[in-house]
Amino acid sequence: MKTLAFALVLPLVATLAACDSSPSANQADTAPDAMTSNDTVPMPAEPATNDPTITPTATNEADSPAANATHRFASWAGKWIGVEGMYLVISPTTAERYSLEMQYDLDHKVTVEGHDSEHGIKFTRDGETLSLYRASGNDTGLKYLAGKTQCLKVKNGEGYCRD
Secondary structure (H helix, E strand, O other): OHHHHHHHHHHHHHHHHHHOOOOOHHHHHHOOOOOOOOOOOOOOOOOOOOOOOOOOOOOOHHHOHHHHOOOOOHHHOEEEEOOOOOEEEEEEOOOOEEEEEEEEEOOEEEEEEEEEOOOEEEEEEOOEEEEEEEEOHHHHOOHHHOOOOOEEEEEOOEEEEOO
């Protein structure tokens, strides 16, 4: 009777093993992942546009790096902070031109046009021609900005930093 039961169970076990679709341990290690035509691959998520570490890809000619080549100091665009509420906002406008919004002392807030020059952005404020150029916080002569490295200076006592 035991022999008969064993003879009936053995083919059943062999049939079940043949139907098992999971790979054996050896097959899982060596078998490449194959895709069928019914498999779909999810598209990667678009990067967040507010993430400063990600540079979005150009979608048209105006967004391409070549379009920004007409602004020598385009990397300076954005807000820079000075002392006692002073600030500078640089916005590229037309080729080689910038809008400079600045609170340059406690009583004066202006928006002036600047343009590319050899070492920075030149502009005229209150009848005086000035130049905005790269400097360190120590170079500005302002104690509050001392030790900072990403700064722009207009003149001694007037500077703005990002860090």
